[in-house]
Amino acid sequence: MSDETARDDRFRQSVHMLERVLEGEPLGVVSAKLGVSRSTVDRRVKHLALQLTRSVGVDGLMQEGTAFVERLRQRRVAVLEALERFEPAPRPSTRAARVLTREEVTLGAMRVQARAPRPRHDLALYHLSFATGLRPLEVARLEVRDYLDEAGDVRQASIVRDDVAINGRSRPLHFRHRALDRALAAYLDERLHGGHGVGRSGAWRGLDPRSRLMLDARGLPYPITASPGVGQRHVCRPILDSYRRIFRLADIPGLSTQSARLTLMSRMYERGADEDQVGLVLGIADRSAVREQLPRPRPELAKVLEELA
Template identity: 35%
Template sequence: MAKAPVIEEKQLRHMLKVAAVTGESPTRDVALLYVLYGTGMMLTEVATITVRDYLREDGSIREESTIRAAIAHRSKERPVFWVNPKVVSALDAYLATRVNLRHGVTVRKAAFRGLDPDGPLFRRADGEPYVLTARESSSGALSYSCDSLSQVFRRLHLQSGIRGGHALAARRTFAVRLHRKGYDLRHISALLGHGTLTATKKLIDSDPVKLADLVSGVI
């Protein structure tokens, strides 16, 4: 299976601009892109993280949170950090839209910004939660996917002229960008929830960095 593409900064900026003016839920789509490309989370994790995973009861942001084992890749708990200003700004704009549309709100307006803390952080355009699909392998092992959210992700790439933008593109791009900045495999692996450094190395290998970019920044 071919590796997912690495989405370069110029491509991502264009995709965000297009997402902001198209689709049924532009603020959600922009937030989705920022979260996926800014945290390295899996689509199934994004579909199942809750408002409580992002917000404290008083409405402030949990700068350091946890992707719980029950929803995490490989069922292994790992940290997630809500500290990137662009990611946080996009998420806050989306949650404000949710409140205005009354998607997953409660009567406790002062708690969790009026949103159901145990409900999903991301919802469909109609306000309903995303649903995971279980698949059983020949060995009897179960795996999960979120086809509806995957379709959103593919659409966001296709409408921007980016081919092959499937679910792992953001995750690989996240890893490659960290590696380009000089961060070691151990830290990148911890953020991705990989079981071995080899898995992280495979994700980063064949980085399509342009030789001209290397020379342009050498001095």
């Protein structure tokens, strides 16, 4: 059994534990059925509930409430709804995610453009991560209308629709990134000439506004499938594979979708954003979860108190 398969099995078992506990089964009964200790069930149920409150948010339940089984049962419907929208953290990479410098991001883009078999498509995918912080599944769900208006202009202030967002909650989406706009302009022009997702002439740059923004090599939407036995959790394996390939071509140590999100977080902090704003853009419900990923830089006390007059 591969590490990824074992991890998925463990997650499914944790989901099953949580569901049984929410239905009112005592911890001891659940543990006996699964052949594990009562403390194991207690620990894993509370850990999963804590992840739900941090990543998705559970209506009526604060983070500290996840330490009490009875509170979870009182919010049973809200917990189950959050579970349907929850996506577990990706399997840890052998290389730690980190914040990239602007020079590294630019160098990676140059390498992708020079080495990729689909340079326009791959470069657009590359920049989408750094410019928006979207997760791969959310990128796969984006449509042309999310990026362009009917006149064909870039929607600089757009929105991650609730049916695009992993947690099922809409949030702001800004396209204010020149390198991304150049890459997407080239890619969408290539799509139009290839006849992929074409709409009526004179609107949406000739593309079907409800076609997916990014298409596979055949000009088809990236397939999104439901993971068996885990509620409504979905995954898009092909776009994950595309990102892994693109990041290998970029040949930047520590480059991953998570490092792209961390890099965007760092740039937002540099420009004065607070943790609430960062969490809103990246779809992270809890401030403490934002801090865990990348703490907000703190200025030296002497600098804060320095006389400015």
